[in-house]
Amino acid sequence: MKVLVVGGGISGLSLALALANENIETEVFEQNDFVDTTGTGIQLSPNGSHIVEALPLDGILADIGTAPQNLQVRDGITNKDLCSFSLNSEKPAKCSMRTGYYHVARSSLIELLSRSARKNTYVSLHAKQEVKQVIQKEDSASIVLSDVEVDADFVVGCDGIHSLTHNSAFKQRQKRWTGFVAYRILCDLSQVPSRFAECPVLSLGPYRHIVTYPLFHENKLNCVFIVPESEESLESWSQLGNRQQLHDHFRLWSPDIGDLVNVLPEDKLFKWGLYRDNSLKRYWNGNRIFLIGDACRSVLPFTAQGAALALEDVALLTRFLCRWSNSEDKGVRFRHYSAKRKRRTIQIDLMNRACQLSYHTPRMLGKFRDYSLPLGYVAVKKIVHDFVI
Numbered sequence: 178m179k180v181l182v183v184g185g186g187i188s189g190l191s192l193a194l195a196l197a198n199e200n201i202e203t204e205v206f207e208q209n210d211f212v213d214t215t216g217t218g219i220q221l222s223p224n225g226s227h228i229v230e231a232l233p234l235d236g237i238l239a240d241i242g243t244a245p246q247n248l249q250v251r252d253g254i255t256n257k258d259l260c261s262f263s264l265n266s267e268k269p270a271k272c273s274m275r276t277g278y279y280h281v282a283r284s285s286l287i288e289l290l291s292r293s294a295r296k297n298t299y300v301s302l303h304a305k306q307e308v309k310q311v312i313q314k315e316d317s318a319s320i321v322l323s324d325v326e327v328d329a330d331f332v333v334g335c336d337g338i339h340s341l342t343h344n345s346a347f348k349q350r351q352k353r354w355t356g357f358v359a360y361r362i363l364c365d366l367s368q369v370p371s372r373f374a375e376c377p378v379l380s381l382g383p384y385r386h387i388v389t390y391p392l393f394h395e396n397k398l399n400c401v402f403i404v405p406e407s408e409e410s411l412e413s414w415s416q417l418g419n420r421q422q423l424h425d426h427f428r429l430w431s432p433d434i435g436d437l438v439n440v441l442p443e444d445k446l447f448k449w450g451l452y453r454d455n456s457l458k459r460y461w462n463g464n465r466i467f468l469i470g471d472a473c474r475s476v477l478p479f480t481a482q483g484a485a486l487a488l489e490d491v492a493l494l495t496r497f498l499c500r501w502s503n504s505e506d507k508g509v510r511f512r513h514y515s516a517k518r519k520r521r522t523i524q525i526d527l528m529n530r531a532c533q534l535s536y537h538t539p540r541m542l543g544k545f546r547d548y549s550l551p552l553g554y555v556a557v558k559k560i561v562h563d564f565v566i
């Protein structure tokens with residue numbers, strides 16, 4: 178069996194390595210260079226990190242990521258600590274996570290995956306190869322590059338939020354503006370107020386929230402500010418944001434937040450418009466063409482599950498493809514696979530909505546929200562982070 182992978186990001190490279198573990202050959206076509214340029218960190222919860230750790234890697238996650246002990250939750254207005262949740266403790270009393278929770282720079286993760294793929298004889302990487310079209314055939318599928326068509330048993334679209342595979346092989350994707358934007362930045366750890374430099378912090382206040390976490394390997398602090406804005410923004414990972422505009426969002430918050438915003442270098446501050454993906458309830462796969470990760474559906478970032486879901490896709494699709502040849506009723510197997518991922522996507526979507534409501538609650542309901550946080554965290558842990566494929 179041979180599989181062509183469109184896109185060499187988190188899901189594409191992980192899929193190639195997972196299939197290599199099963200002696201299945203892949204060719205990965207990436208329009209850029211297998212280098213991440215988004216300049217962001219990601220929170221990799223155990224449901225995703227365990228899948229990465231099972232890949233044939235040339236290194237380990239602990240070499241590139243920080244495994245934080247706790248998440249500190251703060252009131253963004255008064256700057257008081259509200260509670261703390263354990264992220265990696267082995268024997269926690271309450272609200273503990275399965276271990277294996279990492280904060281990593283996306284660039285380091287892509288570097289680890291691409292280095293491992295390059296060394297693997299089952300994987301061929303093709304950089305600077307933009308796929309122009311994918312074609313479903315009777316018993317195979319192919320991709321079209323600028324001057325050649327390549328055929329294989331399966332094509333898997335791992336080409337992210339603006340997926341060509343999605344739009345070429347399936348219906349055009351429909352997205353709806355949510356009215357929220359995420360300002361995000363990776364800045365030098367040495368420049369930020371010490372209250373943010375030591376551990377991950379979730380700051381909550383009316384209609385807005387902020388997540389910050391240190392990436393000690395890179396000496397950076399990753400910051401994400403999610404705020405409502407009336408003007409529609411692009412769903413882009415490279416559009417620059419305006420620091421004054423960000424500052425204005427938090428003018429009634431604690432001065433600590435203003436101090437943090439003031440030291441952020443504006444040329445590294447990005448603004449990402451958040452859109453709701455209306456194809457969430459379908460889980461796209463054709464006979465010979467599959468979509469995984471953001472190409473399939475992009476979820477809102479309230480539970481930080483985009484990459485983790487993509488990795489779950491990788492694990493399940495690998496299992497599906499391994500059993501494909503021996504399967505008697507391929508149609509049933511397809512439907513079973515599809516239904517499983519659809520259920521899971523809906524689950525994460527519901528958790529995202531719940532977190533959005535809780536994190537962005539009005540001031541008058543803030544106290545109620547604060548008391549319910551531990552319960553909410555147990556739910557997120559059980560449903561989201563501790564999920565095993």
Ligand SMILES: Cc1cc2nc3c(=O)[nH]c(=O)nc-3n(C[C@H](O)[C@H](O)[C@H](O)COP(=O)(O)OP(=O)(O)OC[C@H]3O[C@@H](n4cnc5c(N)ncnc54)[C@H](O)[C@@H]3O)c2cc1C
Pocket residue numbers: 183184185186187188189206207208209215217218219220221306307308309335336337338339340341361414449469470471472478481482483484485486487
């Ligand atoms: C600021 C930010 C913070 C995030 N934080 C988290 C987090 O904390 N936790 C989490 O789990 N997720 C997080 N995510 C989401 C996560 O990064 C994505 O869900 C994840 O990268 C999806 O992986 P993917 O492989 O589907 O797509 P990507 O990693 O985006 O890879 C797609 C690849 O396809 C390539 N490509 C596109 N079109 C073509 C083409 N036509 N031909 C060839 N190549 C092509 C692209 O160049 C790219 O390399 C975050 C995202 C952002 C932007």
